[in-house]
Amino acid sequence: xxxxxxxxxxxxxxxxDYRWSAAICGMVSGARFGATEIGELDQVGxxxxxxxxxxxxxxxxxVRMADHVRGLGLTAERKKQSLSACSHYLxxxxxxxxxxxxxxxxxxxxxxAFKKGVNCFHRFARLTDRPKIEIVDVPFEGGKxxxxxxxxxxxxxxxxxxxxxxxxxxxxxKELQYMRGVEDITRRGMSVLIMDGPGTxxxxxxxxxxxxHDYEAAGSAALDYLETRKDVxxxxxxxxxxxxxxYYAPRMASMDRRFKACLAWGAIWDYYATWxxxxxxxxxxxLSVPGHHIQWxxxxxxxxxxxxxxxxxxxxxxxxxxxxxxxxxHGEGDKQIPIxxxxxxxxxxxxxxxxxxxxxxxxxxxxxxxxxxxxIGTAYMFDWLKxxxxx
Amino acid sequence: MARKPxxxxxxxxxxxxxxDYRWSAAISILCSLxxxxxxxxxxxxxxxxxLSKxxxxxxxxxxxxTKMGDHLRDLGISAERKxxxxxxxxxxxxxxxxxxxxxxxxxxxxxxxxxIYRKSLDCFARFMRLTDRAxxxxxxLPFEKGKxxxxxxxxxxxxxxxxxxxxxxxxxxxxxKExxxxxAAEDLIRRGMSVLLVDAPGxxxxxxxxxxxxxHDYEVAGVAALNYLEKRKDVxxxxxxxxxxxxxxYYAPRNASMERRFKACVAWGAQxxxxxxxxxxxTxxxxxxLSVPGHHLSWxxxVKTMDEALVKLEGFKxxxxxxxxxxxxxxxHGEDDQQISxxxxxxxxxxxxxxxxxxxxxxxxxxxxxxxxxxxxxLxxxxxxxxxREKLKA
Numbered sequence: 001x002x003x004x005x006x007x008x009x010x011x012x013x014x015x016x017d018y019r020w021s022a023a024i025c026g027m028v029s030g031a032r033f034g035a036t037e038i039g040e041l042d043q044v045g046x047x048x049x050x051x052x053x054x055x056x057x058x059x060x061x062x063v064r065m066a067d068h069v070r071g072l073g074l075t076a077e078r079k080k081q082s083l084s085a086c087s088h089y090l091x092x093x094x095x096x097x098x099x100x101x102x103x104x105x106x107x108x109x110x111x112x113a114f115k116k117g118v119n120c121f122h123r124f125a126r127l128t129d130r131p132k133i134e135i136v137d138v139p140f141e142g143g144k145x146x147x148x149x150x151x152x153x154x155x156x157x158x159x160x161x162x163x164x165x166x167x168x169x170x171x172x173x174k175e176l177q178y179m180r181g182v183e184d185i186t187r188r189g190m191s192v193l194i195m196d197g198p199g200t201x202x203x204x205x206x207x208x209x210x211x212x213h214d215y216e217a218a219g220s221a222a223l224d225y226l227e228t229r230k231d232v233x234x235x236x237x238x239x240x241x242x243x244x245x246x247y248y249a250p251r252m253a254s255m256d257r258r259f260k261a262c263l264a265w266g267a268i269w270d271y272y273a274t275w276x277x278x279x280x281x282x283x284x285x286x287l288s289v290p291g292h293h294i295q296w297x298x299x300x301x302x303x304x305x306x307x308x309x310x311x312x313x314x315x316x317x318x319x320x321x322x323x324x325x326x327x328x329x330h331g332e333g334d335k336q337i338p339i340x341x342x343x344x345x346x347x348x349x350x351x352x353x354x355x356x357x358x359x360x361x362x363x364x365x366x367x368x369x370x371x372x373x374x375x376i377g378t379a380y381m382f383d384w385l386k387x388x389x390x391x
Numbered sequence: 392m393a394r395k396p397x398x399x400x401x402x403x404x405x406x407x408x409x410x411d412y413r414w415s416a417a418i419s420i421l422c423s424l425x426x427x428x429x430x431x432x433x434x435x436x437x438x439x440x441x442l443s444k445x446x447x448x449x450x451x452x453x454x455x456x457t458k459m460g461d462h463l464r465d466l467g468i469s470a471e472r473k474x475x476x477x478x479x480x481x482x483x484x485x486x487x488x489x490x491x492x493x494x495x496x497x498x499x500x501x502x503x504x505x506x507i508y509r510k511s512l513d514c515f516a517r518f519m520r521l522t523d524r525a526x527x528x529x530x531x532l533p534f535e536k537g538k539x540x541x542x543x544x545x546x547x548x549x550x551x552x553x554x555x556x557x558x559x560x561x562x563x564x565x566x567x568k569e570x571x572x573x574x575a576a577e578d579l580i581r582r583g584m585s586v587l588l589v590d591a592p593g594x595x596x597x598x599x600x601x602x603x604x605x606x607h608d609y610e611v612a613g614v615a616a617l618n619y620l621e622k623r624k625d626v627x628x629x630x631x632x633x634x635x636x637x638x639x640x641y642y643a644p645r646n647a648s649m650e651r652r653f654k655a656c657v658a659w660g661a662q663x664x665x666x667x668x669x670x671x672x673x674t675x676x677x678x679x680x681l682s683v684p685g686h687h688l689s690w691x692x693x694v695k696t697m698d699e700a701l702v703k704l705e706g707f708k709x710x711x712x713x714x715x716x717x718x719x720x721x722x723x724h725g726e727d728d729q730q731i732s733x734x735x736x737x738x739x740x741x742x743x744x745x746x747x748x749x750x751x752x753x754x755x756x757x758x759x760x761x762x763x764x765x766x767x768x769x770l771x772x773x774x775x776x777x778x779x780r781e782k783l784k785a
Contacts, residue, residue, distance in 0.1 A: 010436065037758075184477065376431075379481060
């Protein structure tokens, strides 16, 4: 059964199901970056319509499409049709990861699909003619490493271009982040380090690195790593993150002054309160993934445990310390995080140079993290980054 | 004027307006162009919601798309002013496509239609100037009687060849060089081929502003393109292919059969006896799957009646022509094409004289089964571009 219906001012493939519609809407917006193709999406969508809200069905159908598109990739690769192969692999990666998204707890089937998705991305990275993508490991605590992709700047003559560190959200992965427009950042002359931070992507699934409130641990690790590279300007590093990343990015920029710009792609203010409300409503509200997800990534046995761990996820008293230029982007019609939270965050940020951009229903991009019109959001954000980092 | 929607779309592809084939087909094309930045779902859906209120009313279609075109154009101009060139290029590209898709169903072409079309060209010119993605030159191909054919030369990438192979890409019944650019040009150039996008007789700027009407001896346009390419020092005119889309399934084979300088030919969608196609449509009183209003035909022929149009269509038959073709030939067709049947595809393929010929049929299962793969354009474009790269040795 669907958790909550989707309202009707954006492209809702399943009007009775917010979560599924939100996923489809995000995917279709990613077409601009090669994430999907309407024909494939609609083929799966027609089959999904038959069992609305059944997450097993969702998993099976998306894996089926992913396998098909991966097959196209393998065939093209064999024929040395590299560009066709890489575009197929990128879509396959997206389909595997979106399939796995709603499968919780993560069983072997889920992890296998996820790994296949990562493998497809690696093939894409190897075959594409642009941009140049390196698979990297960023040294973290206790000998552990955080997985990332280093994507090289384009259209620049600088030997050491500025760089943007891009962290995930509650349920995002570095592969999905790539498909949210990273190539357009590199086209503006900045390199991008895309990270699976604690609690997300490979870090949670394959390395057991759980979500934690002191997210600056990951931010500082990324900065330390960038300082060892000779092909970036480690003095011109920005940080951005999406969705729950509206907590991560401001936290990191407030706690580590080496960041020279901070972009919250969607606001977070008191994340404890956000989940308290969701739990009180028995998750019958607009969610991007099933409610159980939070327990898993916090490594909590019960929802009460999870809530106890969320106690630290508050930006008040933290963002007042921020000094670097700050951009907050939020959607007027965001059903997951209200505009009230955006205002609270924006008002509290200590930076003198701060901007809040609210996308309206009229101009498009009014939904959570502009998933209804991704390109309009990315154009705004990436132009801002370019200006602030002097790319 | 409101029209009753005709020709229910079969629900095996993304049909935004399940009761209206023509409108759904146009939306499907727009969705497929999202991958190359020609459109984006949020904007399609915003317009779509307005359109749903008056399904089948082409005036309404024109107004709503024009409004969205204006909105994107404003975004583009404002980004340009701030020197945000890449954002501006994106906005202008989408504005151009929204204007052209808006103008598509407005017939006869009045002052309003032409004004919007000119705006679309201006947006494309701005896109061209601002993008980092391709080097695009606006060129004029000398044609008959001092006239010229408007075209874009898009330069090859990822190649070290000083004279890379080149693909001449002609339109269809109702296409334009700007739409062609968004459909396939960047995929072709990334594979090391340059592309010449031409508004040939009966299409785009040629019909709207230069009174160049549709004609059956389409090789005149191919010859003009080749003569032009031979004068350029930055393409290999001896490795020139020709492709065209939709009605282009007539143009490209006709060109390659009559002009041996073409070294490869792609028919993106089949044609065989185009006169018969229209006879059937007229008999069915246009209550059939059409891409644009029926009147479009008399306009591009410059005739007053459908009878006159049918006379002009007499020459549009590939039997007796394609038997002469010698270069490698690829025919791409959709199994479920509701405008041109599979039978037509088989007739054309069988008749082509080339030894090296392939027929690729996209099925419902794999996607791309609709007319010219409008339900999954990238799948078709990958296949065509890889084939051309191989045949032209790019």
